[in-house]
Amino acid sequence: MNTHRDYEPFELPENMEEDIGLFQAAFQPRCDALDSRPIRSVMAVTDASNQEATVRSLAPRVASRLGARLTEIACGDDTARLLERTKGADLLVVPFPCGEDIDALRSQSLGSIADGLLQSCPTAMLCVRDPLSPESVEPCLDTILVAIAHNDAANWQALSWAFRLAQRAIVILEWVDRDAIAEASQLLEGRAEMTSVQQSIVERAVTSRLGPLVGAAQRLGVERNLSVHVEFRFGSMVEQTLEVCKEFDCGTLVIARSDDRQSLAFHLVQDVLLASRGLTLVI
């Protein structure tokens, strides 16, 4: 006999996975680990490249937003020396590539100094890619996208930075690599393509795991009158991050580096930076 499953037009079976994931998220132990430590020192790195004007115009705004002291240092051509001089800073505003015009390298490389900073600098870095006109610098901090994928502790840090900087809204992108899941699924069940049901099961797991983070973000959003939107996407990280950035008109992207510099997660951050043309805060 017909089981009547489809007799109402308002529901899909996959939605139950999403609903269960949401309720599991609510039942996770509550956590308020967002870092509210004050930021004292912002350092602007100048390099005479065509991004320098943007760094000079952006850094004071960022420092003022954070209530921090602003200092300025020249990039130079020695990464080790630069790293030494940036010690003690809480945030660097730095052109990426550093010491070269972006037009010279474009999407092929970040340049040796920028690469060195990404690998070895423990400080958060607000990377300036394309030069921005003075009037487009101000709205850059209106809506901030936080792309979340791998490392839990780093995700909390990334979100904390977004709350420090955002003026109007935060978009949290929960991202899962479709190819990686499909590959695992193929290994386990011999199927190459992910079905929508499998996707919803993965979404349920991610939603549930990130519940405490979303809960903390929404509560702080209410407190600070900031809108917080959570978006879940399957697909390539670079593609999805840039797509969501464009869709929600985000002026700045916040992304966390994995501590393991050899990991796929770390290389994905490099790829996002290479593809990104706007401001990216790397934690």
Add this chain to the structure above:
Amino acid sequence: MNTLLAIVDGSEAATTIKPWLPMLVLGSIMTLTYLVIAFDWMHKSVAAMLGAIVCIIADLSLGVFISNAEGSAYNRAVHDIIGHDIGVIGVIIGTSILVEIASRSGLFHFMAIKIVKLTHGDPVKLLIAMVVATMLFVTFLTIAPGTMIMVSLALVLTRELKLDPKPYILAIALAANSGALMTLSSGICTLMLGTAGNLPYMHFFLVSSPMGIISGAIVYFYIRRYFRTSLLPSTDPSGLRRQVDAFDEWALVKDRRLFYRSAGILGATIVGFATSQRLGVGTDFVAFCGGTAALLASGIYPDEAIKKVNWSLILFFVGLFVIIGSVQETGLLAWLAGKMLEVAGGSPIVTLQFMSVFVLALSGIMDNIPVAATLIPLVRSLAEMGQDPVPLWWALIITSNLGGNSTPIGSVSSVIALNGLEKEFKVKVGWGEFLKVGGGILVIQGIVALIYLYLFSVFHLFPGAAVAVGVPS
């Protein structure tokens, strides 16, 4: 060529064919289509569309529709029928978009956790909360989305609190059909019948909502008694209280703006439904306004929300309406209505009770949507024969929704709830067990409904009834 044209415009066939033949042919096509759908021999939308095509061919060949000043036979057989029911299809499309956006906003999930927190984890209070929240959510979201949210909550919550999930899941499945009685837009069946009967939105609060509340209470008391051993107080109430109080409702809000906007649009749409007659517009217009406002305000990419409308079901309705419209035109349904009046001895109250029992029984084994769709023209025929249709519309609304409680496949809420329970807990509720609970509840609800309808008839309590329904002599 002239003969072919004459057949197509119906004039040739109409002059040569006996009137019982179209009744027999189209009645058989309708019955066959229902059997194909009921036994899953074919996808239901394809079956309905195929049935509609065969009906149209039969209509034209047998001269059921004849070309006249109002239009060609084909136009009358297809466009006029669909046009007649376009209001229902419009409400379903508009509401689908709105409900999709509202149910995904996290608003109802948030409310569900807030309601659960009020119980502090007490098993009996939790049961009350589940019944009340289910009815509330179904009222605003219709049966399937409301049930799905509540079943998901019950599955996760009972696992978390180490409670027996069965009483809660069954309470949700059975209370959802009571929730569908609350307003015009609380269920597809209610919506179809309310729109067909042109019943004002506010009248639902006077007739079907009180019955919804009574039947919801029956569900609660029956389940509480039946599962009394599973609902004993916890040995560690303070532990449960601590656990429940720690639930974080904000963890399931995806967008606070969408959350507030959905609440506003949903509220405005309900006000729109309630005032549509006074405003001189149809409920389909209000539903479309709500759907469009949700698309504009949600920030969700419109294609995402629009593609989640179950277009397959819309096609199913179009096919079903064409089949029923064709059968109605043959006079078969009017003939059946006449027979029903004969059996009832011409008494409006006996007709009302007879139809109520028939629908209560049939809705348990067959989906209530085709049942309601077929009975709509039957009620119209009864109205043409002088019977006041208003009490019959209300009887159909109440019995077609409650009738689904008797079997595990009788309503979409039971299917969702039992599938969820089996998938998450590997607990299967068989037909026997379901019949003991759902069947028992339906017997009580059915008797109460019949008494309720009888009292409304006797004391002329149906608002807008054209003439008082007389007491049988």
